[in-house]
Amino acid sequence: MNATLPSDGPRPGPFGSGQPAPTAMQTAPHHPPFRRRAALPLAGLALVAPALLSVLVFFVLPLAASVEGAFRTPEGRGLANFVKLAELYRADILFTLLIVGLSTLLTGLIATAIAGYLTLGQNPRAVAILRWLYRWPLFIPFVVTAQIMRTFLAKSGMLNASLSTLGLADAATLGSWLDWRGIVLAFVWKQTPFVTLLLAGAMAALDRGTIEAARNLGASRFRVLWDIVLPQAARTLMTGLILSFVTMMSVLSVPLMINAQSPTMITADIAFRINAYGDYGVANALGVVSLLMTGAFAILYLRLGLRERR
Amino acid sequence: MKRLLWIPRALGLGVLAFLIFGPISNLLLWAFAEKWFYPHALPTDWGFGYWGRVFSPRGGAWEALANSVSVALLTVALSLALSIPAGYALARLPLPARALILISFLIPQAFPNLTVYVNIARVFYQIGLNGTIAGVVIVHTVHGLVLSVWIATAAFAAVPVDGEEAARSMGAGPLRAFLDVTLPQAMPGLLAAAIFVFLESLDEFTGSYFVGAPDVQMLPLTLFTAAAGGNYQIASITALVLLVPSVVFMLAVERFLKADVLSRIGK
Numbered sequence: 001m002n003a004t005l006p007s008d009g010p011r012p013g014p015f016g017s018g019q020p021a022p023t024a025m026q027t028a029p030h031h032p033p034f035r036r037r038a039a040l041p042l043a044g045l046a047l048v049a050p051a052l053l054s055v056l057v058f059f060v061l062p063l064a065a066s067v068e069g070a071f072r073t074p075e076g077r078g079l080a081n082f083v084k085l086a087e088l089y090r091a092d093i094l095f096t097l098l099i100v101g102l103s104t105l106l107t108g109l110i111a112t113a114i115a116g117y118l119t120l121g122q123n124p125r126a127v128a129i130l131r132w133l134y135r136w137p138l139f140i141p142f143v144v145t146a147q148i149m150r151t152f153l154a155k156s157g158m159l160n161a162s163l164s165t166l167g168l169a170d171a172a173t174l175g176s177w178l179d180w181r182g183i184v185l186a187f188v189w190k191q192t193p194f195v196t197l198l199l200a201g202a203m204a205a206l207d208r209g210t211i212e213a214a215r216n217l218g219a220s221r222f223r224v225l226w227d228i229v230l231p232q233a234a235r236t237l238m239t240g241l242i243l244s245f246v247t248m249m250s251v252l253s254v255p256l257m258i259n260a261q262s263p264t265m266i267t268a269d270i271a272f273r274i275n276a277y278g279d280y281g282v283a284n285a286l287g288v289v290s291l292l293m294t295g296a297f298a299i300l301y302l303r304l305g306l307r308e309r310r
Numbered sequence: 311m312k313r314l315l316w317i318p319r320a321l322g323l324g325v326l327a328f329l330i331f332g333p334i335s336n337l338l339l340w341a342f343a344e345k346w347f348y349p350h351a352l353p354t355d356w357g358f359g360y361w362g363r364v365f366s367p368r369g370g371a372w373e374a375l376a377n378s379v380s381v382a383l384l385t386v387a388l389s390l391a392l393s394i395p396a397g398y399a400l401a402r403l404p405l406p407a408r409a410l411i412l413i414s415f416l417i418p419q420a421f422p423n424l425t426v427y428v429n430i431a432r433v434f435y436q437i438g439l440n441g442t443i444a445g446v447v448i449v450h451t452v453h454g455l456v457l458s459v460w461i462a463t464a465a466f467a468a469v470p471v472d473g474e475e476a477a478r479s480m481g482a483g484p485l486r487a488f489l490d491v492t493l494p495q496a497m498p499g500l501l502a503a504a505i506f507v508f509l510e511s512l513d514e515f516t517g518s519y520f521v522g523a524p525d526v527q528m529l530p531l532t533l534f535t536a537a538a539g540g541n542y543q544i545a546s547i548t549a550l551v552l553l554v555p556s557v558v559f560m561l562a563v564e565r566f567l568k569a570d571v572l573s574r575i576g577k
Binding site (some may be wrong): 146 | 316319323326327328329330331332333334335336337339340351391392393395396398399400403404405406409411413414415416417418419423424425426427428429430433448449451452455456459509512513515516530533534537538542545546549552553555556557559571575576577
C-alpha cells in the first residue's frame with residue numbers, strides 16, 4: 001500500500017477543486033475517495049447548514065418580524081412609527097452615531113498605537129510591560145465595565161480624586177464624567193484590547209525583512225508603521241473595528257447604567273419604549289434605524305474586501 | 311538625548327496603567343467598603359459585611375452563579391457542535407457565496423438584540439422555552455456564533471492541508487483523517503473559540519433578561535438590579551465575581567490563539 005503513494009507531482013489546490021486530470025487518473029484506481037470530491041460543494045453546504053439554520057431560525061426570522069412590526073400601526077401598515085420616532089428621538093439617533101463613531105475611531109487609533117509599539121518597539125522591557133498591561137479589560141463583561149466606570153468616573157470617583165491630588169484640576173470644579181464621555185470611555189476601555197489583540201497578531205505575522213530594510217534606510221518608526229506595517233494589517237484592523245462597532249450598537253447595559261437621561265443611545269430608548277409603554281412599534285422602528293447604521297458600515301467592509309480580492 | 315527616552319516611555323506606560331487599573335481598583339475599594347462618604351478619598355470603614363449579605367441563602371448570588379456557569383458551559387458545547395463542521399467547510403471545502411456565508415454569522419451582532427429578543431421571547435413563550443435554561447442557551451449560542459465560526463474557520467485554515475491528504479491517500483476515511491490529523495492541530499484555536507464563547511455567555515445581558523428572567527436568574531441581572539438600586543457595594547461585589555473568570559482567561563488566551571490563526575480571522 002505504501003508503495004503506491006503518489007510522488008510529488010502536481011499538487012491539488014488548497015480547496016481541492018482544480019485537481020489536474022493526469023494525477024486524478026493515476027491515483028483513481030487506488031484511491032476511490034477522490035471521486036467523492038466532485039460532490040464536495042454539497043458536503044460543504046451540509047456542514048455549514050446547521051450553524052446557518054440556527055442563525056436563520058433564532059435571529060433572522062425574529063429580526064424580520066421586528067422589521068415588519070416597525071411598519072405595523074393600529075390603522076394598518078404605515079409610517080406612523082417612524083414619524084413619531086423622528087419627533088421624539090432625532091437627537092438620540094445623532095447622539096448614538098456620534099458616540100459609536102467616536103468610540104470606534106478612538107479604539108482604532110489607540111489599538112494601532114499599542115500594536116505598533118508592540119511590533120516596532122526597541123526597548124524589550126517596555127514592550128513586555130505593555131504586552132502584559134493592555135489586555136486586562138479584554139474579557140471584562142460590559143455590565144462589569146459599566147459598574148467599574150460608574151465608580152471611577154463619578155464626581156467623587158478615583159479619576160477626579162487623582163486629578164485634584166496631582167494639582168491638575170480643582171476638586172470643587174470637577175463634576176461627574178457620567179454623560180456621553182462616560183459611555184465613550186467605557187466603550188474604548190473595553191474594546192481597545194480586543195482590536196489590539198487581533199491587530200498585534202496580524203502585525204507579528206508580517207515579514208520582518210521589509211520592516212528591517214526600511215529601518216536600515218533611515219525611515220522613522222512612525223513612517224514604518226504608517227506606510228509599511230499598517231497597510232498590510234488593514235483588513236484585520238477593519239475586521240476588529242466592525243466587530244466593535246456592531247457590539248457597541250447592541251450593548252444595552254452601558255448606556256442604561258452610565259447615562260440614561262436624554263440624550264441617550266438608541267438601545268436605551270428601545271428598552272424604555274417597551275418597559276414603560278409596551279410600544280413595540282416605535283421600538284421596532286428604532287431597531288430598523290440602527291440596522292441601517294450597521295448595514296452601512298458592513299457594506300463599507302464588503303466593498304473594501306472585494307477591492308482587495310481583485 | 312537617547313538616555314532620556316525612558317522618561318516619556320515610563321510616563322506613557324504609567325498613564326496607561328492608571329487608566330486600566332484605576333477603574334478596577336476603584337471597584338475593588340467599593341467591594342470591601344463598609345462606609346464611604348464624599349469627600350473621603352478612601353473608605354472610612356472596611357469589611358466583609360456586604361459579602362455576607364450577597365452570599366447569604368437569601369441573597370441569591372449562588373443560584374445566579376450556578377445558572378450563569380451552567381448556561382455558559384452548555385453554550386460552549388452547542389457552539390462548538392455547530393462551529394466545528396461549519397468552520398471546517400468554510401476553511402477547506404469549495405462553497406458558493408463563501409463571503410456571504412461568513413458575513414451572515416455577523417447578523418446576530420449587527421442588530422441591537424433588544425427587539426429581536428422580544429420577538430424570540432414571544433415565540434419561546436408559546437413553545438414553553440421562555441424562562442428555561444435551554445432557551446437562554448439557544449439565545450447565547452446564536453449571539454456568540456460569529457466568534458466561534460470565524461475563529462474555527464481561521465483555526466482550520468491555519469492547519470496545513472498536507473497531513474490530511476497524506477492520511478487520505480493511505481486509506482483513511484474523511485472522518486478518520488479529520489479526527490486524527492486536522493482536529494488535533496486546530497485544537498488551540500478551537501479552545502480559544504470556546505473561551506470567547508464562554509465569556510460572551512457570561513457577559514450576555516439583554517437576552518438573559520428577556521428570555522430568562524425572572525425564572526432563570528443570572529449574575530449580570532443581579533448586578534444590574536443592585537446598580538439600579540444605587541447599592542454600590544453589592545453591585546461591586548457581584549461585578550468582582552464576574553471579573554474573576556475573565557481575568558483568568560485573559561492571562562491564558564495567547565497560549566491558545568497564535569498569530570497564524572489571528573491573522574486569518576474574518577477571511
